[in-house]
Amino acid sequence: MKKTMMGNYAASWGAQLARVQVIAAYPITPQTLIVEKLSDIVADGELDAKFIKVESEHSAMAACIGASATGARAYTATSAQGLALMHEMLHWAGLARLPIVMTNVNRAMAPGWSIWADQNDSLSQRDTGWMQIYASSAQEILDSTLIGYKVSEKVLLPTLISFDAFFLSHTMEVVDMPEIELIDKYLPPYKPDYKMDVNDPRSFGALTDEQYYYEFRYKMQKAMDEAVDIIKEAGKEYEKITGRAYGLVHPYRCEDADMILVTSGTIADTTNVAVDELRAEGKKVGNLRIRVIRPYPKKEILEVVKGVKKLAVIDRNISPGYSGIFSQELKSALYNEVDIPVRSYIAGLGGRDVKIEDIKDMANDALKNDAPNDLIWKGVKI
Amino acid sequence: MVIKFQNNDKPVIITGAKDMPPMAAALGSMLQNKTGSWRNVRPIIDYDKCIKCFICWKVCPEPAIKIVDELPVIDYDYCKGCLMCAEECPKDAIDFEKEGK
Amino acid sequence: MRLTIPEHEIMTPGHLACQGCGGSLAMRYALKVFGKDTMLSIPACCWAVIDGPFPYTAVNVPLFHTAFETAAIMASGIKAGLMVQGKDTTNVVAFAGDGGTFDIGIQAISGAAERNDDVTYIVYDNEAYMNTGIQRSSATPHGAWTTTTPVKHYKKGPKKNMAEIMAAHRIPYTATASVGYPEDFCKKLEKAKNTKGFKFIHVLAPCPTGWKYDPRYTIKLAKLAVQTNYFPLYEIIDGIHYKQTIKVKERKPLKEYLKYQGRFKHLLEDEVQFLQDFIDENYGLLSMKFE
Numbered sequence: 001m002k003k004t005m006m007g008n009y010a011a012s013w014g015a016q017l018a019r020v021q022v023i024a025a026y027p028i029t030p031q032t033l034i035v036e037k038l039s040d041i042v043a044d045g046e047l048d049a050k051f052i053k054v055e056s057e058h059s060a061m062a063a064c065i066g067a068s069a070t071g072a073r074a075y076t077a078t079s080a081q082g083l084a085l086m087h088e089m090l091h092w093a094g095l096a097r098l099p100i101v102m103t104n105v106n107r108a109m110a111p112g113w114s115i116w117a118d119q120n121d122s123l124s125q126r127d128t129g130w131m132q133i134y135a136s137s138a139q140e141i142l143d144s145t146l147i148g149y150k151v152s153e154k155v156l157l158p159t160l161i162s163f164d165a166f167f168l169s170h171t172m173e174v175v176d177m178p179e180i181e182l183i184d185k186y187l188p189p190y191k192p193d194y195k196m197d198v199n200d201p202r203s204f205g206a207l208t209d210e211q212y213y214y215e216f217r218y219k220m221q222k223a224m225d226e227a228v229d230i231i232k233e234a235g236k237e238y239e240k241i242t243g244r245a246y247g248l249v250h251p252y253r254c255e256d257a258d259m260i261l262v263t264s265g266t267i268a269d270t271t272n273v274a275v276d277e278l279r280a281e282g283k284k285v286g287n288l289r290i291r292v293i294r295p296y297p298k299k300e301i302l303e304v305v306k307g308v309k310k311l312a313v314i315d316r317n318i319s320p321g322y323s324g325i326f327s328q329e330l331k332s333a334l335y336n337e338v339d340i341p342v343r344s345y346i347a348g349l350g351g352r353d354v355k356i357e358d359i360k361d362m363a364n365d366a367l368k369n370d371a372p373n374d375l376i377w378k379g380v381k382i
Numbered sequence: 383m384v385i386k387f388q389n390n391d392k393p394v395i396i397t398g399a400k401d402m403p404p405m406a407a408a409l410g411s412m413l414q415n416k417t418g419s420w421r422n423v424r425p426i427i428d429y430d431k432c433i434k435c436f437i438c439w440k441v442c443p444e445p446a447i448k449i450v451d452e453l454p455v456i457d458y459d460y461c462k463g464c465l466m467c468a469e470e471c472p473k474d475a476i477d478f479e480k481e482g483k
Numbered sequence: 484m485r486l487t488i489p490e491h492e493i494m495t496p497g498h499l500a501c502q503g504c505g506g507s508l509a510m511r512y513a514l515k516v517f518g519k520d521t522m523l524s525i526p527a528c529c530w531a532v533i534d535g536p537f538p539y540t541a542v543n544v545p546l547f548h549t550a551f552e553t554a555a556i557m558a559s560g561i562k563a564g565l566m567v568q569g570k571d572t573t574n575v576v577a578f579a580g581d582g583g584t585f586d587i588g589i590q591a592i593s594g595a596a597e598r599n600d601d602v603t604y605i606v607y608d609n610e611a612y613m614n615t616g617i618q619r620s621s622a623t624p625h626g627a628w629t630t631t632t633p634v635k636h637y638k639k640g641p642k643k644n645m646a647e648i649m650a651a652h653r654i655p656y657t658a659t660a661s662v663g664y665p666e667d668f669c670k671k672l673e674k675a676k677n678t679k680g681f682k683f684i685h686v687l688a689p690c691p692t693g694w695k696y697d698p699r700y701t702i703k704l705a706k707l708a709v710q711t712n713y714f715p716l717y718e719i720i721d722g723i724h725y726k727q728t729i730k731v732k733e734r735k736p737l738k739e740y741l742k743y744q745g746r747f748k749h750l751l752e753d754e755v756q757f758l759q760d761f762i763d764e765n766y767g768l769l770s771m772k773f774e
Binding site for chain 3: 391394396402406407408409410411412413414415416417420434436439440441443444445446449452457459460462463464465466468469470
Binding site for chain 3: 048049063067204209212
């Protein structure tokens, strides 16, 4: 069934289709619509779930952790400051190996107060043991929620699905809602091996000294490694029932490209249009959208970019004191593998629009200049 | 594969990650930790004086006083020697001696 | 054989509590009453260590170790998870120290209390951050030495009145208890177990290590705290009906309670008197509320 909806509602419907059992959330712009809609869905009896209206995001994540530890499917949504407040509990969910799925509307960190898009909020949580998906359409938000649970419950790692504030959270798109019967088959109830169970009383998360802690980290890394293939499989299986394919990276017109733009989020969709226009001008340019940044799809990226003459990364985020984060990750993936010059652009921080022309500017700049560059500020007013 | 919880006083053998669950879920009981070795003084119940009020049993924080055949019996495997039992005994029926004598 | 508290044990010996630990007694009693169909949420506190390191546990019920400020909400989350799976009867108990309750955890407690989530919150109060090495908390009483309130700058100002804060949320059940009165404590635990909604029990749990006394005196001090009116035992139904559960006929001088404890030994006569007056005034205010 096709419906026109805002990106935020696609997250709500995704959670509903996933039959989440416990929702715990705290309001923050621009996430509010997600949990308002879910409140309605639960109140109307369209979803058999318990919704805990918590007093902070820190508690939202803690409640999801508690619920998930008992074997319930748990969901929350947040943004920026809220995600930052959760930080401690994100590590907790990761190391407790709980398959929670969370939606994060990418919003710039304060101060100054900003409610507009950039990715510094979620990328600041990169090392918490969560898988991270960056969606670029409302459809993908809904689909990723379902795929997220599928993968999370298999590898026992939580999933964070992020997408740009307003550009996607509050814009209307047509979304195909899969039939619940199909989704029920795709995503059966969560049945963990280890959970809080009075018939099998164990403690979880006890003091763990150097004899064992290291091995838990090792196991987490192994799970992340496995997740690469499991994400692909889950994507393929999802394609069978919906016709929509999802991988870790989404290349667009990359096959014969001389230069590939590396993008994420809504910028990636705009870049596809820019690529079409550049191609029309005879420039052999492609776009590689990074959909999943943890686990990092190194092999998948190398497969696409090998043989290309140049790479240009566009980051709607920055690690102050170095450079854009997708750029750093890309360069670390290339090192020791292939020798391709990379030009790295920062664009659109704090919700500044990144238009087709802006992307073409960056692409043309990269085409013209062969020298690698770690940090080019697109459109900054000096 | 679930690693079964071992509910006895034996240590859990872990040689590496393969013997561990994905998260720090307990695999065994603290019964394996014989805290009797912490003890400096050993409480001793004088059953001639004992009136079976079980206050000693009630106040033991381990608990290391069991009820056996309707009598309080100190489990020296676990008694840490805090002497709360001796202090609270209304009949002064619990004396103590230094360990290692 | 006549026992005044339940006979069966759930907690096992072998745990890592110090000799004479009031907090481990509180757990022992709580589990006796709550039974096997119980789950625990335990934040950073002595019990995060007492239960034992991975791969071991001593409580014999499912226990989730959680972050310092989340004992209450973790319990709420666990309860919600159980309810959606039809396991409504399982008791969910948050068991936290005074630091995790009076200080860093108070926001989540207030949230769970306001929502009236169906969990029991037990704070075992040893009046400082004992697990980290005896630093002052807002449960530390006036006059006490701790490692962050050294003798020259001992703790000034009263202990936070947690029971009143909880009563102000109009939760169905609030109680104070002392490990020196296990029958009274068990009765309160039983009431909490049989009451729907958010229950809060504040149990005084003397700490030989932090209070600097011979471990044999834990029960004695837990009783003296009550008999001096330092720690009156009462319960509050629906936040408004106050009932004293252990009546003290003739209160003992506070000195009797203080003299065993190294943490008060620097106090001069006038400070002891100040503390005595404060305790009496506090009790006077409280006793007016008893029905």
